[in-house]
Every structure is written in structure tokens, then in C-alpha cells.
Amino acid sequence: MPAKGYIEVNELYCKACELCVTDCPFGVLALDMEHLTPKGYHPAHMINPDACTGCGICATVCPDAAITVYRYERKKTEA
Amino acid sequence: MVLKDVPTKLIYERPAVYDPRVTHYCPGCTHGVAHRLVAEVLEEMGEVDNAIGVASVGCSVFIYNYFNIDFVEAPHGRAPAMATGIKRVLPESTVFTYQGDGDLASIGMGEIVGAASRGELISVIFINNANYGMTGGQMAPTTLPGQKTTSSPTGRDVKRQGYPVQTAELLSTLTGSAYVVRRSMHNPREIKRAKKAIRTAFEVQKHGLGFALVELLSTCPTNWKMTPDDARSWVEERMTEFFPLGDYKVSPAVAELKI
Amino acid sequence: MAKELIKGNTAVAEAALRAGLEAYFGYPITPQTELLEHLSARMPELGRPFVQAESELGAINMVYGAACTGKRVMTSSSSPGVSLMMEGLSYIAGTEVPMVLVDVVRGGPGLGNIAPAQGDYNQIVHGGGHGDYRMIVLAPASVQEAVDMTALAFDLAEKYRTITAIMLDGSIGQMMEPAELPPMQPLKKDIPDWAVRGNRDDGDWHLLTSINLDPPAQEVMNLRLMQRWQEIEKNEVRYKGYYLDDAEFVVVGFGTAGRVSLSAVRAAREKGIKVGLLRPITVAPFPDEVLDELAQKVQAFLVVEMNSGQMLEDVRLVVRGRKPVEFFGRMGGVVPFPDEVLTEIERLVKGPLTTEGHPRDRWLPRLAETIG
Numbered sequence: 071m072p073a074k075g076y077i078e079v080n081e082l083y084c085k086a087c088e089l090c091v092t093d094c095p096f097g098v099l100a101l102d103m104e105h106l107t108p109k110g111y112h113p114a115h116m117i118n119p120d121a122c123t124g125c126g127i128c129a130t131v132c133p134d135a136a137i138t139v140y141r142y143e144r145k146k147t148e149a
Numbered sequence: 150m151v152l153k154d155v156p157t158k159l160i161y162e163r164p165a166v167y168d169p170r171v172t173h174y175c176p177g178c179t180h181g182v183a184h185r186l187v188a189e190v191l192e193e194m195g196e197v198d199n200a201i202g203v204a205s206v207g208c209s210v211f212i213y214n215y216f217n218i219d220f221v222e223a224p225h226g227r228a229p230a231m232a233t234g235i236k237r238v239l240p241e242s243t244v245f246t247y248q249g250d251g252d253l254a255s256i257g258m259g260e261i262v263g264a265a266s267r268g269e270l271i272s273v274i275f276i277n278n279a280n281y282g283m284t285g286g287q288m289a290p291t292t293l294p295g296q297k298t299t300s301s302p303t304g305r306d307v308k309r310q311g312y313p314v315q316t317a318e319l320l321s322t323l324t325g326s327a328y329v330v331r332r333s334m335h336n337p338r339e340i341k342r343a344k345k346a347i348r349t350a351f352e353v354q355k356h357g358l359g360f361a362l363v364e365l366l367s368t369c370p371t372n373w374k375m376t377p378d379d380a381r382s383w384v385e386e387r388m389t390e391f392f393p394l395g396d397y398k399v400s401p402a403v404a405e406l407k408i
Numbered sequence: 409m410a411k412e413l414i415k416g417n418t419a420v421a422e423a424a425l426r427a428g429l430e431a432y433f434g435y436p437i438t439p440q441t442e443l444l445e446h447l448s449a450r451m452p453e454l455g456r457p458f459v460q461a462e463s464e465l466g467a468i469n470m471v472y473g474a475a476c477t478g479k480r481v482m483t484s485s486s487s488p489g490v491s492l493m494m495e496g497l498s499y500i501a502g503t504e505v506p507m508v509l510v511d512v513v514r515g516g517p518g519l520g521n522i523a524p525a526q527g528d529y530n531q532i533v534h535g536g537g538h539g540d541y542r543m544i545v546l547a548p549a550s551v552q553e554a555v556d557m558t559a560l561a562f563d564l565a566e567k568y569r570t571i572t573a574i575m576l577d578g579s580i581g582q583m584m585e586p587a588e589l590p591p592m593q594p595l596k597k598d599i600p601d602w603a604v605r606g607n608r609d610d611g612d613w614h615l616l617t618s619i620n621l622d623p624p625a626q627e628v629m630n631l632r633l634m635q636r637w638q639e640i641e642k643n644e645v646r647y648k649g650y651y652l653d654d655a656e657f658v659v660v661g662f663g664t665a666g667r668v669s670l671s672a673v674r675a676a677r678e679k680g681i682k683v684g685l686l687r688p689i690t691v692a693p694f695p696d697e698v699l700d701e702l703a704q705k706v707q708a709f710l711v712v713e714m715n716s717g718q719m720l721e722d723v724r725l726v727v728r729g730r731k732p733v734e735f736f737g738r739m740g741g742v743v744p745f746p747d748e749v750l751t752e753i754e755r756l757v758k759g760p761l762t763t764e765g766h767p768r769d770r771w772l773p774r775l776a777e778t779i780g
Binding site: 222230 | 431
């Protein structure tokens, strides 16, 4: 199932509160335990990008406005 | 991971009116959500250049560092009075205060009741997180019975320490109040409803319909000693019991507003 | 313009209006309520904001907000109400926005009474609220002087981005005297560049706060305030001297006490006593220079106040023990009569005098005897 959208987490602002991880309806996100932000947090990132629909719920709950949301614009293919 | 050859549409990005600074708020603190909603509303209404914010004293004391709009700093509790002074001399500007439990419902109770009863044309964002966050988690007028805080270490004893104040209910009894509602930010759906209420509060000011206040149930993960998600559950399960969400005052003129 | 018989409070209110007062926020308290009442009628007439706040606390903070927009704003109160305003005054001073405060002083401490007094000197002259700041304080002694001081108060406040207080004894606020009111001035149009204004016409946003979390940054700000105070001390001292040229003894008194003392000084002159009067008009900045000059040539000073000896300390500081300084005061809202002051002048002249000890210690027993 191809992704319908994608998100970017700006690691300057992410404080690893995990609200986006919890609220994403499609399990797209998790904290990146391999990486630390300049402030010492493990930032959220997409681990399941194919499931992203670009619904924007993550950005809605993010207290730090760290998330940018995009949707792919695909034309409908001929049947 | 990100598909490069497919055209994309931007759905959401950080508000332009935001300063690039990182906020000092704790991870998961819903101050950040409330700030964002105010920023989004001001941008959507085209009010960014017209807004004057009145910062108060509490965790949000430095809100003025996070928004690139005109701001003044009020003494503890006095924001509604400062806002009154500004709005009366600059009636065309969009004046709002952003206050916490202690600021609005304790030390500032005189000022908020004065402003609401006079029907001042200001919009008030009231953050209710059941404690005094900035000073380390003391009991607030909004602390629940039995709730442990640093100044009610064995739990709020209503016999000695009284009952919580229900601010939205209190202010709704005043004729000058045109729009007084309580919302929450404990899940995406409530956040969307909160944004609509904040938008309405600013529209009420724009249309000169009276005093508008949105009480927002908020989390304080650090002082409640919970994870951000558990804190949201505490809001949903415990706080909404004593502070029911709803519309406490919607004047007829406000009800007719098409937003 | 012709003189009219007018009450002090009303005169100050109208004078402020004519000086371009753009907004007034206040709360009723005796003996200054007429000022608020007059403006409650006149401000709406002129389409200017007037709010009777929920308390003096509300009023001073409304002034604070409006002052941040750069407009001419004022509040008025009396001693207990001014105490409530101290927090606001400190914040306003810390934010460096101009405003005018009228304090119509009454007997205290506590609720006291509604009779005239000068017991707010310490509070007003030494800043009042917490932290390092001073305000310009004008002490008129007649209704006309109060009217003249009002426009000056706004000009000084704006010139120095500071608070100017007009400290009226309750008597001046309440008395009716002939006075000439100034003509109506237009409202000023220019917006100071530091002001918040909502509609951003210069593409920039403005922040007005008194917070300086970083101590070195706070110190820079404190230094700026004090340097500005030095400028004020250099440029803005005002006083009136009567019969000082050949004076051997000088009475020092402000406001009503100064006025009563003038009658006593005149009576003493008729008796051949070479006494003069120094009446500070600005009690902050204090007329140090002229007092210092007098300390070098006269024999002794008599400070007369309607309090327990507050300006007395500032006089003693300048005189530095070079000459005797004696004190006469009435407290609690009691106004001295000229013949009481004349008796004190005669006591001063008769002597013997000393620079030892504190003049209050010599005055208190005499007062105790007088009031039984």
C-alpha cells in the first residue's frame, strides 16, 4: 500500500514527548533511539512510512510545532 | 523513504508568526498546543499585525519570546486590567491575555471578574492544569480534592483548604460575559474543538460582542509526575469530572455568528 | 482666561484633560473622588476612555497597559489606595513607560482618616514600590500651583520616560480657590517608537516587559534608570524661596505646611525676626543645592511638616550637622496653624540650639504635652 503522505520532524523542536507516536492512527511513528537531538532527546521519526496518510493528527497534538505534514498528489490512474 | 518523484502538497507547517526559538515548556506540556492554536487562529484571521498580547506570570511568562507580535508583560494577575487599558485606548487592535490558574483564578480574580463584568472586548485564554507549574507544583484554586501538590502534600483537604474554583461557571454568571466556554486538549478531537473555541473568542472581540474566555484543561506532566500521555488520561478521567467541558455562556449575538 | 473659584481636585482633573490626557483609570477614595467624578463626565464628552476600575490595583494596571501604547494616561488616589498601586508603579518604572499619578494625601497609617496629611512623603519620594527606581514628585501648595504642575507632570514624564507624581495634601485637593485653567491642548499625535500599537506600521513588533532574568542585563537597565535620575536631578529641581536673601533662620516646608509656614514667617518678619522660607516644589529631585548654600550662611533650620518628620531626614542629610535642624510637625490629619509655627520660630530664635541628637526627640515631648 503506497504511502499517501509523509511527515518531517524538526529535531530542533522535538522533545520526545511521544504524543504523536501514541496518537498516530497508523503506527507510523516511533522515537529514534539511534539518534539524539542537540537538546539530548530521541526525536520522533517515521518507522512505517508506507502507512502514512498525511492525516496531520501528529501535527495537531505536537506541543512544539515540530512536525510538517505533506500529502502526495497522485492523479487517479485509468482503470 | 520519502517518494521523490511524486508531487506533494503541504498540509501543515509551523506557524509563520512563531519565533524560531525553542520553547522552555516541558516535553508534552499542552501550553505548546494552546500557543500553537492561538498562533494558527491569529494567522487564519489575518490578525497577526493587529494583535497585542498580554503575558502573565506562570510557566507562560515568556510567551512573548515565542510569538513575533506586540506584547506587554503584566504583573501577576493583572493581565485583564492591562488588557483593558490597552483595548480602551487602541480599540481597533486585537488584545488578548494568556493566563494560568494562579494568575487568573487566585491573585487575579478581582481583575478577571472586573474585566468580564464590564464586558471588556478582550479575549482571554485560560490554562487550567490544576497546580502552580512555574513555582514547582503548589496547590492552585483548580487543584482537585485529594490531589497531592507540594503545598497539599497529603492531598487537598477540602475542610482546611477549600474546594476548587470553577472559573468558566463563575464568569458565565456575569452579564458582560458574551462567550465563556471550557475545552480540553487531551486528544486530537478535543484540540480541534479547542481551536474552534479560540477562534470564536477572537471573533467575538472583532465583532464587539463582549468579554470572551476559553478555559483549556491542560496537562502538567512534570508536576503531576506522569508521562505526557498519562497526564492526558488524568485530564480526561479526573479533571473533566470537576471541570465539565461545555459552553457556559453564549450570548444570543455570539450564537448567531457565522464563523 | 479668567480665574474661577474651583476645587483643587476638580482643577487638577480639568487641567489634565486640557493638557491632552487621553485615558483615565481610577477608583473612588476620599479625599480625591471629585477628580474621578469630574473626569467620569468630561472624558466621555470628549470621546476619551474613562474606566472606574474594580480597585486601585485594577486602575494602576489599566494605566500600565495604556501607558505601553505611548498615550498620555493618569490615575489618582489617596494614601491607602496609593499603597495598593505600589506594585504597579514599580512595574511601570521597570518598563520605563511614562504616566502621571496624583496622590491626595490623608491621615494614616492604615485606614486613618480623610483629613489632610503629608505622611506619604517617604512612600512617594523614595520610589514606593520595590526595587531601584525613583519618581519625580511635585508638591503644589495652592490650587493654581496644582493646575500649573499638571501639564508639567505629563511633559516631564514623557521627557524622561518616568512616573511623575503630583503629591497634593488633602487640603489642596479639597479647598476652593481662584485659579486660572489653561486652554485646551490638542491630543498629541506622535507614537513613541517603543510603544506597542497592534497595527504594525513599521514592520516590527514591540515588547514591553520589566523582566530581566540575567543579572548583568538587569544591572544595565538599573544603571540606565539611575543615570536618567541624575539627569533629572540636574535639570528639574524646582522650589520657591521667600525672604531668603538676608535670612538668619530658614523654615523648610512643602505643600500646605509650607503655605502655613509662610504666614508664620511673615508674622515673624513683622516682629523683626530675620527668617525666610524654602518651599520645595519638587520634593524629588530634592533641592539639595539651594539648601546646601543656605546651610553655609544661616544659623538654623526649622522643618515643618504634617507628618512625623519625613522630609526632615532629607534636610538633615544635606545639612550634615553643620547647623542645628529643628522640627515641628502635626500628624494624623491635624493641620498646623500659623501661630503654632510662629511659636516654633520664636523658640528657634531664642535657642539654645544644638546639632546633637535627633530633632524628633525634642519635638515629640512637646507635642505630647500639647495634645495631652
